[in-house]
Amino acid sequence: MLTTEEKWFFDHHGFIHLRDVVPPDDLRRMIQLADVWHDMALEELPPPLASTSRSGQHTPTIAHWINHVQYGDAVFQRLALNADIMRVIIALTQGTPCLVDCALTKNYRTSDDISFHAAGKDYSVVQGQPRAGFLNAGVSLVDVPEGTGFVCLPGSHKRNFEPPDLSIYDGPPTVINVPVRAGDAVIFTEALMHGARRWTLDTPRYTVFNRYIDEGSHGALPIESHRHLIPDDLYELEQPAVRGVQKDVVARLLDTLSTRAQRGT
């Protein structure tokens, strides 16, 4: 599932950078929808789409996100089930992924930066394979040049020692910035200390953050009242994960990946 180099890289750094995994037409469609939804008042969003960044105690200049976008359009369903991304998610959850969030963010030059944070310490190596309990697949819809966007403290997911007080604007080797192209995914464990530098371009930054866990669920998904808006595979992916029990959707994704590998595509 993961190459030897990917296993080493993820264990060493806490993230994997996948290049060019989303087709340009899908990127265009997601940006189009992001512009429409981000311009809407909360009550105008098509249910069950919501925006916890606009409903909580956040500053008005936070980099806003819209949740549950997979219920809003097939393009986000394709993304949450994207075989190139799921290859890594299935491997790192050791076969039992549960999708817990799909959030579409839009950053402007005026949006706040995001200082270092992490969720939990759930990273280990089990039977020689890396295992992460909480993963984030950040898919960039635009090119993100060096100096802005995602930053992390590589290796901090192991957290054998708490890091000192570091700034997201510090440089390598302690802090690294990960420039990406439109259609790339940075899959990282939420145990990794990460954040985002202020956006510097005149055109907005658009990202989809799809989050997955390896056991149970977070309780918010699936949204039963709107179950008819998503395909069966996605509905199953949102069901609680049970360790040792393979979901049919996972078996289907593994079949797709194995067929592709045989064809060399």
Ligand SMILES: O=C(O)CCC(=O)C(=O)O
């Ligand atoms: O904007 C980014 O790349 C980082 C986002 C982030 O820190 C998060 O989703 O927790």
